Amino acid sequence: MNITFSLVSMLLSAAAYASDIPYEIQQRIGQGDPVAGKAKSLICQACHGKYGNSVTPDCPKLAGQYAAYILKEIKDFQTGSRRDPIMTDIALSLTNEQDLLDIAAYFASQEKMKGARSVFTEAGKERFTRGNGCQACHGVNGKGLAPDNPFAPVIGGQHKAYLMKQLRDFRSNTRTNEGTGIMGMIAAQMSDEQIEEIASYESGL
Numbered sequence: 001m002n003i004t005f006s007l008v009s010m011l012l013s014a015a016a017y018a019s020d021i022p023y024e025i026q027q028r029i030g031q032g033d034p035v036a037g038k039a040k041s042l043i044c045q046a047c048h049g050k051y052g053n054s055v056t057p058d059c060p061k062l063a064g065q066y067a068a069y070i071l072k073e074i075k076d077f078q079t080g081s082r083r084d085p086i087m088t089d090i091a092l093s094l095t096n097e098q099d100l101l102d103i104a105a106y107f108a109s110q111e112k113m114k115g116a117r118s119v120f121t122e123a124g125k126e127r128f129t130r131g132n133g134c135q136a137c138h139g140v141n142g143k144g145l146a147p148d149n150p151f152a153p154v155i156g157g158q159h160k161a162y163l164m165k166q167l168r169d170f171r172s173n174t175r176t177n178e179g180t181g182i183m184g185m186i187a188a189q190m191s192d193e194q195i196e197e198i199a200s201y202e203s204g205l
Helices: 004-012 022-028 034-042 044-046 068-081 086-093 097-108 122-131 132-139 160-172 182-187 192-203
Strands: none
Touching: 022 182, 034 097, 044 086, 044 097, 068 086, 068 097, 122 132, 160 182, 182 192
16 A cells, blocks of 8 residues: 555545644744744844745745744754754754743744645645645645644745755655654655655645
């Protein structure tokens, strides 16, 4: 049986996804203070945007991302389990735990990222909803499954170039910090053309 299809079957029962209603936002921000995080996140806003909507294609949007996921990724940059020439140095400069919680909460409190325009491709939709199992973990329209999930980020509306790079890095084992190994396994089954199809679709959600 296809591994990806089996994964989809197991996880689709959790198909409800986190939205932008007040209760969900409160759940999403975790233990931090988003008001305090606004000022503390100035160093982050330079690349990720004032409200977490980066305009640079290879710099991810953070608007409406799970605080738990943002915190995990910062800590992975700190430990070296994930590497980036810019983010590693910035992450290492953030040494106060409360500051990290507040920064993550600030970006998590924003309205969820959206694509600049809808990019509908039937092939991309099929891969997102069924073929590669993206919806099973990342939720309907890529907007997430649970507000405290640190492993499967919001990806609907993320930059196409960033999504493509991450899928390629998972495929080549350049990025291995996902934790469960699922992303590497799924990406290993994808061609460059398939990666572009799914990234195009996800970026427009």
